[in-house]
Amino acid sequence: MLCLGTIHGAVFLNLIPSGFTVGEYILFMLKHTETYGIPLGALLIQLSATKRKKPAV
Secondary structure, three states: HHHHHHHHHHHHHHOOOOOHHHHHHHHHHHOOOHHHHHHHHHHHHHHHHHOOOOOOO
């Protein structure tokens, strides 16, 4: 998910030279569900990287 969202975010960066401001770019990113993979994928990676310790019995 993180990879897919980042790729779409990079592709959408082409909007800035075409006249979009940074604020408009961020609003555009928030409106498209393809870019929701960036925070969701980062969260999944973080959750999978941290392990809970089992309590000693």
